[in-house]
Amino acid sequence: MYVTWGMKTASSPKRSQIARTAETQAVLISAAARLLATVGFAKTTTQMIAAEAGVTTGALHHHFPTKDDLMMAVLDQSSITIEEKLRVENAGPISGKAGIREMVDHLWQIYGQPEYWAVWEIIIGTRTDPEVHRRIIEHRSQSMANIVLPWLERVETLNGSAGQSLDIFEFMLIAIRGLSLERFMDKDAAYFERNLAMLADFASFHLQGPAPQPAVPPHTNKKRPHPHTTGNFEDNDDNH
Amino acid sequence: MYVTWGMKTASSPKRSQIARTAETQAVLISAAARLLATVGFAKTTTQMIAAEAGVTTGALHHHFPTKDDLMMAVLDQSSITIEEKLRVENAGPISGKAGIREMVDHLWQIYGQPEYWAVWEIIIGTRTDPEVHRRIIEHRSQSMANIVLPWLERVETLNGSAGQSLDIFEFMLIAIRGLSLERFMDKDAAYFERNLAMLADFASFHLQGPAPQPAVPPHTNKKRPHPHTTGNFEDNDDNH
DNA sequence: TTACATACATATTGATTGGTATGTAAATAG
DNA sequence: CTATTTACATACCAATCAATATGTATGTAA
Structure with missing residues (x-):
């Protein structure tokens, strides 16, 4: 459980206060996010x-006086991680059907992963608390601006209407969130692959006009062209 | 809080045991579903x-020994309600673009309503309990069969490939579930209307071949052609 | 009417929750 | 080195949880 971290601290006996604080807070945030994704907010x-x-609950409450403070820190960290992930592959214009499919996979890599579900657990679990809810709303609207704007720039070369592209991007995020919900229902990898292909088709349809044929992979596909599209919650092998 | 029900019991002093049981259980299930949708599982x-x-907690535990028993009863009741809702408008083949849009609205009327969110609250909240989770999985797979099969029969007249229709139906449900998540983010009615229109457009394309133009409504629509597509959780006016 | 079962209410349980109070070790400032 | 702050652990608290134990009212079968 605390073996890995324990050895790490023992190996570095002389750490500065700011280093200790940063490391402990990071470990707490990561642990909270992991638990939120696996066992849920409740x-x-x-x-x-x-x-x-x-660490102990004393350390937790030292860095985060209330549980909500820790939850907000999880949200902050997640938006940092997401913007980082997006910046890596966010270069060059999106070209053709394959580029759109790549974009869908990219979004699924970010928002479809179990770790990201922690964010929704907080959003859903704290929705009755007006103060936390208000902070989450503005937190996400600002985070969304950092995600949508680069996308619009990359896809503008394909279609002239920017408003249309924004709508399509919104829908893609909606579908991916809906798909991430399905991970709770013990679906197989083909299910996710099939619907990601469907979503890419959807985006192509709305961005480049109707294709000659829908070209959605058949219901039973023997080879998996995108093996990284899985991500069931049961797949993680924690050591606790 | 308990005024309405209290008066009702006072007005009918002579009820049979089975009637009392049925009524109390129904009231408890409805109350549980309402709270799950509004304040969440936690x-x-x-x-x-x-x-x-x-009623009192004594009455609750008399009818439902454990809290999980009540949660399962909520699931049972929800599937009954849903199959009922589907049976009402589930007649005749789906004709043309308007028919598909009607179908999308119909699905949103069922799965987009706040009451249905109680089901997901249970699915998400009890996912660590293997016994409950197992029951939910088979519960839903059976319930899904009752929904998908009639849909396939109605849409088969448009397109020959049944496998394709099944995939599209799956995708529609995924998108609608993702859209229902967005109710937590204080979105307006136009947001939901816009994305439902996009979904219907996409389904039309796949089911009856390419349309002349995608015809997505503009980002800012002045009139709301489907006023029933709202349903934020904040809209309910409970008296407690 | 009597005997019993069912439907509830009241009161209380032990376990668990988030949070606090206080002590201690480690880092940093003077 | 000394003083003080910071980081963290231990112990504990009031509140709340689901669930139980027990008492009472009500319907039902004899």
């Missing part, structure tokens, strides 16, 4: 988070 | 459910 307690992080 | 306690239903 069952993620402060004691579980502390145990998963390899 | 904050839905047995005491809140009992208070919302106008």
Whole structure:
């Protein structure tokens, strides 16, 4: 449980205060996100988070006075991670049907992963708290601006109407969120691959006009062209 | 809070045991579903459910020994309600673009409503409990069969390939589930209308061949052709 | 009417929750 | 080195949770 981290601290006995704070907070945030994605908001307690992080509840409440503070920190960290992931492959214009399919896979790599589900767990779990909810709304609207604008620039070469592209991007995110919900239902890899292809088809249809033929892969496909499109919650092999 | 139900019991002093049981259980299930949709699984306690239903926790645990039993009853009731809703408008073949748009609205009327979110709250909230999770999986797969099969029969007249129609139906459900998630983000009615239109457009293309133009409504639409497509969680005016 | 079962309410349980109070070790400033 | 702050652990708290134990009212079969 706390073996890996414990060895790491033992190997570096002389750390500065800011280094200790940064490391402990990072470990707590990561542990909280991991638990949110695996067991959900309702069952993620402060004691579980502390145990998963390899610290005590005292340390947790030292860095994050309330549980909500830690949740907000998880949101902050997730948006940082996402913007980082997007910046890596976010270069050059999107060309043709293959480029759109690549974009869909890219979005699924980010928003379809179990780690990202922690964000929705917080959004859904804290929706009755007006203060937290308000912060989340503005948090996400700002984060969305950083994601949508680069996309619009890359896809503008294909279609002239920017408003149309924005709508399509919104829909793609919606579909990917819906697909991520299906991970709770023990679906196989082909299911996700099939619907990602369908979504890419959807974007191509709306961006480049109707294709000669729909060209959606058949219901039973023998080879998996995108093996990284999986990501069931049961697949993770934690050591706890 | 318990005024309505209280008066009802006072007005009918002589009820049979089976009638009392049926009514109390129904009231508890409805109260549980309402709370799940509004405040979520984490904050839905047995005491809140009992208070919302106008009974005591003793009555709750008399009819449903454990909280999970009540949750399963909510699932049972929801599938009954859904199959009922589907049976009402589930007659005659789907004709043309307008028919598909009608079908999308119909699905949104069922799966997009806040009441249905209670089902997902249970699925997500109890995903660590293997026994409950197993029951939910088979519960839903059976329920899905009752929904998909009639759909396939109605749409088969348009397109010959049944496998293709099944894939599209799957995709529609995914998108609608993703769209229902967006209700937590304070989106307006135009947002939902816009994306439902895009989904219907996409389905039309795949089911009846390419249309002349995609014909997506503009980003800012002044009139709302489908006023029933709203349904934010904040819109409900409970008296508690 | 009597005997019993069912439907509830009241009161209370032990376990668990998020959070606090306080002590201790480590880092940093003077 | 000394003083003080910071980082963290231990112990504990009031509140709340689901669930139980028990009492009472009500319907039902004899």
